[in-house]
Amino acid sequence: MNPPFIWRREALKFAALALCAKPFAALAQAASAVPSTPSAPPAPIRLALIESMSGPFANTGEAVFRNLLWAVERVNARGGIKLPGVPGGARPLQLDRYDSKGQNEEALSALRAAMDDGARIVLQGNSSATASALVAAIDKNNERDPSRRVIFLNYAAVDPVLTNERCSFWHFRFDAHADMRVAALMSAVKDDASLKRVYLIGQDYSFGQAVLREARRQLGVQRPDVDIVGDELHPMGKVKDFAPYATKIIASGAQAVVTGNWGNDLTLLVKAAREAGFNGTFYTFYGNALGAPAAIGDAGIGRVVAVADWLPNVQTSQSEAFYRAFRTRFPKPADDYVHMRLQLLVEALAQAIERAGSVDAVPVARALEQADVSLYGQRGRMRAADHQFQQQLVVGVMDRQGRPGVQFDVEGSGYGFRVVKTIAAERAELPTSCKMKRP
Numbered sequence: 001m002n003p004p005f006i007w008r009r010e011a012l013k014f015a016a017l018a019l020c021a022k023p024f025a026a027l028a029q030a031a032s033a034v035p036s037t038p039s040a041p042p043a044p045i046r047l048a049l050i051e052s053m054s055g056p057f058a059n060t061g062e063a064v065f066r067n068l069l070w071a072v073e074r075v076n077a078r079g080g081i082k083l084p085g086v087p088g089g090a091r092p093l094q095l096d097r098y099d100s101k102g103q104n105e106e107a108l109s110a111l112r113a114a115m116d117d118g119a120r121i122v123l124q125g126n127s128s129a130t131a132s133a134l135v136a137a138i139d140k141n142n143e144r145d146p147s148r149r150v151i152f153l154n155y156a157a158v159d160p161v162l163t164n165e166r167c168s169f170w171h172f173r174f175d176a177h178a179d180m181r182v183a184a185l186m187s188a189v190k191d192d193a194s195l196k197r198v199y200l201i202g203q204d205y206s207f208g209q210a211v212l213r214e215a216r217r218q219l220g221v222q223r224p225d226v227d228i229v230g231d232e233l234h235p236m237g238k239v240k241d242f243a244p245y246a247t248k249i250i251a252s253g254a255q256a257v258v259t260g261n262w263g264n265d266l267t268l269l270v271k272a273a274r275e276a277g278f279n280g281t282f283y284t285f286y287g288n289a290l291g292a293p294a295a296i297g298d299a300g301i302g303r304v305v306a307v308a309d310w311l312p313n314v315q316t317s318q319s320e321a322f323y324r325a326f327r328t329r330f331p332k333p334a335d336d337y338v339h340m341r342l343q344l345l346v347e348a349l350a351q352a353i354e355r356a357g358s359v360d361a362v363p364v365a366r367a368l369e370q371a372d373v374s375l376y377g378q379r380g381r382m383r384a385a386d387h388q389f390q391q392q393l394v395v396g397v398m399d400r401q402g403r404p405g406v407q408f409d410v411e412g413s414g415y416g417f418r419v420v421k422t423i424a425a426e427r428a429e430l431p432t433s434c435k436m437k438r439p
Contacts, residue, residue: 083357
């Protein structure tokens with residue numbers, strides 16, 4: 001037996017330990033009652049849109065943003081981009097906009113800012129000159145800094161050199177290039193036996209020059225009987241009054257104008273021609289939107305021709321559902337500018353990232369080379385040799401809404417475009433001179 005004083009000392013020790021243990025037990029019980037903190041949502045995959053959001057072509061940048069936003073919303077609504085090892089199994093897309101202000105240097109600054117913000121997918125299109133500058137900068141960056149490689153998705157910069165002699169592994173074009181579009185327009189010119197005199201006019205930069213060059217060549221091949229009575233370039237985005245050009249067009253005796261003009265340079269040109277009394281045909285790349293139909297009015301009925309990858313009056317139930325869905329999302333007439341190729345671009349990107357199982361530039365680019373996507377009945381595939389997207393083209397002629405083949409108008413103008421020709425993807429395809437360097 002322990003002596004009494006030893007027993008009392010041990011008893012006091014155990015009592016003290018018990019008293020100390022109670023607060024710890026209470027803390028442990030309280031901690032177990034606090035709900036666990038949920039894991040942070042997966043980081044978004046950032047897409048950087050570099051476009052004119054201010055200046056004379058701001059309307060084109062805003063129109064592109066709406067198209068891409070709608071496409072991103074659709075991908076995110078179905079759960080995002082499925083990737084292995086991601087909490088929840090998928091990452092959302094996030095579309096960020098950077099204002100190039102219509103200037104190449106501003107676009108390059110925007111590229112650097114986007115990269116610093118973590119974007120590795122860049123989107124641009126409204127200017128082939130800007131696209132060319134971005135391709136050069138991205139090529140240099142990707143060679144010097146493999147940890148920050150960038151992929152460039154081009155939806156509208158259609159200078160043919162970008163998928164020919166200046167092709168890049170990091171650049172993918174989702175619009176038909178200028179030569180492909182001119183060929184589609186010339187198929188309509190070829191059918192107009194009464195046409196004998198044509199005036200060529202365009203913006204004085206790489207794309208505008210390419211359009212006129214190819215128009216001259218194809219007219220010589222397909223319609224050698226047609227005289228080119230005018231051939232000129234004008235400063236891009238700087239002409240406020242096209243009346244002098246309209247006067248020259250009328251004085252030349254031209255029956256038709258061929259132009260690749262876009263944005264305000266097209267709207268102001270056709271408006272000036274209408275006001276001057278020109279009654280000929282406009283063969284255009286972009287005469288079906290951004291104010292051009294309203295500016296032309298009744299004078300454009302049967303006289304304004306446009307080529308596109310898709311038009312709202314493509315008469316299929318799937319096409320109608322696609323167009324109605326866009327107008328539900330953006331109901332304002334001024335926002336009525338939708339392009340199927342921009343939707344296919346985002347679908348192709350989503351497909352490529354999921355196939356690559358990664359957001360790293362090299363595996364995503366290799367998967368993009370094999371992209372083959374369909375949406376609302378429209379299909380497109382990427383040609384790996386030059387990264388030129390292949391899809392059908394359509395030619396439409398302006399008419400009043402409600403007439404046969406013109407169910408939908410453009411921008412609430414009361415005028416729409418009736419599809420008169422459909423060029424299958426295999427017929428629209430042209431050879432390439434690309435000699436691509438691959439990592």
